[in-house]
Amino acid sequence: MKEPRLIPVGRITRPHGVRGLLKIFPYGETLSVLSAGDTLYVRSAAGTVAMTVADLRPQGRLWIGRLEESTSMEAAEALAGAEVLVAEGMLPPAGEGEYYHYQLIGLDVETKSGEPVGVLRGILEAGGNDVYAVERDGREVLIPAVEGIIVQVDLENGRMIIDPPEGLIDGF
Numbered sequence: 660m661k662e663p664r665l666i667p668v669g670r671i672t673r674p675h676g677v678r679g680l681l682k683i684f685p686y687g688e689t690l691s692v693l694s695a696g697d698t699l700y701v702r703s704a705a706g707t708v709a710m711t712v713a714d715l716r717p718q719g720r721l722w723i724g725r726l727e728e729s730t731s732m733e734a735a736e737a738l739a740g741a742e743v744l745v746a747e748g749m750l751p752p753a754g755e756g757e758y759y760h761y762q763l764i765g766l767d768v769e770t771k772s773g774e775p776v777g778v779l780r781g782i783l784e785a786g787g788n789d790v791y792a793v794e795r796d797g798r799e800v801l802i803p804a805v806e807g808i809i810v811q812v813d814l815e816n817g818r819m820i821i822d823p824p825e826g827l828i829d830g831f
Contacts, residue, residue, distance in 0.1 A: 662689065663746035665700050665707070666761050670742050674735035675723050681735050683743055687760065690694040690715060690722050690743075692751055698759050699726075703741035758812060767818045768802070771810055776828055779819060791819075800828055 668689040683690065689720075693699060699786040728737050731773045753759055755795045761783050768776040768791070777795035789804040802808060803819060811820040 660785050663748060665702075665743050665744040666747050666750060666759070668699075671701070671738045671740065672721065673739045674732050677732045679725060679729040679735045681724045681726065681729065681738060682718075683724050684720075685722055689745065689750060690724075691717070692749065695747070698746070698751070700744040700746075701726075701738060701741045702744055703738065707744070710725050711724070714760070758814070762814055763791070763812070763819070766812070766814075768821060769818060770828075771820055771822050776802075776821065795828070796822075802827070 665672075666689075667686060669683045669685045672684050674680065675682045675793060693712050693715050695712055695714060698709050698714060700707050702708055708728075710729070712724065713727045714723075716723055719732040729738060750759065760782075763779055763782065766779045768779055770776060777793040779791050780794045781792035783790040783792060783801070791802040791804055792799045794803055802823065808821055808827075809819065809822060810822050813819070
């Protein structure tokens with residue numbers, strides 16, 4: 660059987676209390692689809708292991724989670740800093756014109772006229788809209804993810820077409 664593609668959805672920041680609870684920094688809203696009994700994966704320097712959600716709830720900007728395999732503060736401390744992943748099939752479908760970050764990272768970015776801009780390497784979540792960090796000739800160009808600048812996302816061909824305003828990518 661083929662291993663599922665694992666998608667990062669958060670990072671365990673530290674233990675919460677003394678009974679193995681974890682504070683998790685989410686990378687988006689995906690943690691909200693998980694419930695007791697679901698499998699998630701925890702990736703650390705020691706490797707990636709499947710774990711079972713016992714409880715998961717939002718608390719401010721973080722989430723508080725309890726995994727069946729983490730029953731003590733020591734177990735929770737060992738997971739601090741680990742990345743939380745889910746199988747791609749657990750993700751709800753993205754809406755029309757919406758994409759998961761993992762789908763966009765690595766896309767070739769070019770202008771409407773076909774001029775290569777670079778490769779999308781990161782996404783910054785800023786106030787009203789995201790900002791795409793595009794690597795261009797060893798430097799970073801920041802592209803606002805707004806209608807009018809982002810013309811097309813072509814996942815099938817691995818590219819994003821932009822129409823940058825004058826001066827946005829000049830000089831790089």
